[in-house]
Amino acid sequence: RKEVEQDPGPFNVPEGATVAFNCTYSNSASQSFFWYRQDCRKEPKLLMSVYSSGNEDGRFTAQLNRASQYISLLIRDSKLSDSATYLCVVTDNNDMRFGAGTRLTVKP
Amino acid sequence: DAGVIQSPRHEVTEMGQEVTLRCKPISGHDYLFWYRQTMMRGLELLIYFNNNVPIDDSGMPEDRFSAKMPNASFSTLKIQPSEPRDSAVYFCASTETGIGYGYTFGSGTRLTVV
Numbered sequence: 234r235k236e237v238e239q240d241p242g243p244f245n246v247p248e249g250a251t252v253a254f255n256c257t258y259s260n261s262a263s264q265s266f267f268w269y270r271q272d273c274r275k276e277p278k279l280l281m282s283v284y285s286s287g288n289e290d291g292r293f294t295a296q297l298n299r300a301s302q303y304i305s306l307l308i309r310d311s312k313l314s315d316s317a318t319y320l321c322v323v324t325d326n327n328d329m330r331f332g333a334g335t336r337l338t339v340k341p
Numbered sequence: 342d343a344g345v346i347q348s349p350r351h352e353v354t355e356m357g358q359e360v361t362l363r364c365k366p367i368s369g370h371d372y373l374f375w376y377r378q379t380m381m382r383g384l385e386l387l388i389y390f391n392n393n394v395p396i397d398d399s400g401m402p403e404d405r406f407s408a409k410m411p412n413a414s415f416s417t418l419k420i421q422p423s424e425p426r427d428s429a430v431y432f433c434a435s436t437e438t439g440i441g442y443g444y445t446f447g448s449g450t451r452l453t454v455v
Contacts, residue, residue, distance in 0.1 A: 267443060276432055276446035277384070320384070328397075329444075331384040 236260060237323050239332035247340055250311050254335045256321030257303045266297055266304050267322040271334065277320055280306075311339045345447035347433050353453045359421040362450045364433030365414055372439050375408055375418050376432040378449075384432070390416065391439070423454045 239256045246252050266283035281288065283295040283304050294307040308315055316339045321332035346365040354360050366373045374389040388398040393410045410416040420427055430451050434444040
């Protein structure tokens with residue numbers, strides 16, 4: 234089993250749709266969680282951290298479920314500019330592991 | 342701030358040649374990471390430094406790979422000799438607070454070994 238698993242997609246959604254991605258992790262001792270966004274042929278960029286209580290940043294909501302060992306990212310009112318690959322990141326004391334990413338395409 | 346700066350952006354080399362990738366972290370960031378990204382394996386951590394000292398190089402694929410950080414503002418990743426399976430995008434990232442906090446990535450070096 235991979236340490237960090239994501240559905241690779243692609244997710245193809247119309248503008249204005251709500252879309253959600255999940256990511257599961259295998260190490261129950263993992264401490265920190267993030268979502269990164271990576272545009273085609275560009276570097277990954279930090280989108281948001283994921284806190285135990287859940288957190289929101291505009292149209293983006295991230296949640297953590299430690300019992301089931303997964304994190305989620307919800308995008309509301311999706312825009313064309315949201316088209317990208319979304320990488321789930323899980324860390325413990327000594328390592329930061331990236332998921333393979335979920336590709337999202339938002340269509341007009 | 343100019344961000345994390347990597348050079349070259351693209352590198353095409355012949356199998357067997359030496360390749361040197363360069364990285365300048367953000368000033369004041371004490372941690373520097375080298376990652377490799379391929380379609381098959383995604384993003385893999387190769388090595389990271391804290392205050393110019395290599396902390397974990399367990400991700401370095403084999404002895405052909407070496408990395409140095411002679412000072413706080415410069416790091417190199419060297420592959421000698423290069424092989425076609427080394428073709429990938431190599432990213433450098435830095436952070437001031439260590440593993441578990443958001444990293445800033447450079448634009449990457451796209452390496453093609455033919």
